[in-house]
Amino acid sequence: MGQKVNPNGFRLGISKKQNANWYAKGKDFSTNLIQDLKVREFLKTRLKNSSISKIELERSADSFVVNIHTARPGIIIGKRGEEIENLKKSIQKIVKGPSQINIKEVRKPDLDAQILAEGVAQQLEKRVMFRRAMKRTVQSALRQSAKGVRIEVSGRLNGAEIARTEWYREGRVPLHTLRADINYGTAEALTTYGIIGVKVWVYTGEITEDPYKSDLGAS
The missing domain is CATH 3.30.300.20 (K homology (KH) domain)
Structure with a gap:
């Protein structure tokens, strides 16, 4: 699930x-x-x-x-x-x-999944090879202390006749662990061959505090 x-x-x-x-x-x-x-x-x-x-x-x-x-x-x-x-x-x-x-x-844009997804989409629109774009983005996030990154692209990659999905991952990305801090973002690249979808998951560690705790304290 x-x-x-x-x-x-x-x-x-x-x-x-x-x-x-x-x-x-x-x-x-x-x-x-x-x-x-x-x-x-x-x-x-x-x-x-x-x-x-x-x-x-x-x-x-x-x-x-x-x-x-x-x-x-x-x-x-x-x-x-x-x-x-x-x-x-x-x-x-x-x-x-x-x-x-x-x-x-945003102090650390290389750890923000939405910004990373848009960055990959912009590279694809400039005709950068999708594998190179994914690997470059993953490595930049890992340099900023990310514990795991996964990037998925879908569409007519490199102008192929049949659309397909490719992904690249380094480190851990535990999607089933609810306390895992998973940053998720999506973007679309508008290429001459059609739209290519981009999804990015960034895992930075585990959260132990209630995200609404500060709001409750303020009220």
Whole structure:
């Protein structure tokens, strides 16, 4: 089961937290959910090459807060903060209310599965051989103290007639262990032969603390 399930969803409440934090009743729930999806899609398109790790959304009675985790905060903020102001205005139009954007820097991007997946996808789009791209990415993560990394690519690899799946792994990646800190990310490479899917698993150790402990303490 651990082999097939999304590692992030499999560990929610155990070693992972939700990327959206709000509560709504009745029809407001569907409205908020649609707005969340639109905001995520907008930011994913607008900040495609900004090394985004994850986007966290929070709501209160009078505000909408977006926390963007990125390895390249300067690109998102822009010159004199112009780019982030434009993003803020666009988000306010989507949610029809005041919004706030917080930029949080990812200190070790080589251990972030989402950033690694997008890096592999960019290499594939530049026609780098898929095995070389996978091996290079795995080794860069292991140099940053990762205990195990697995990368999987699917599609018409190297322009082959028949689509297939190839993977490369070094170290341990225990998908069945719920307390294992598995960072998981996906990306798509748009090549001349079609779309190639990229999946990355990064194992950095075991988690013993409750991920919601800090939130409970703050409340």
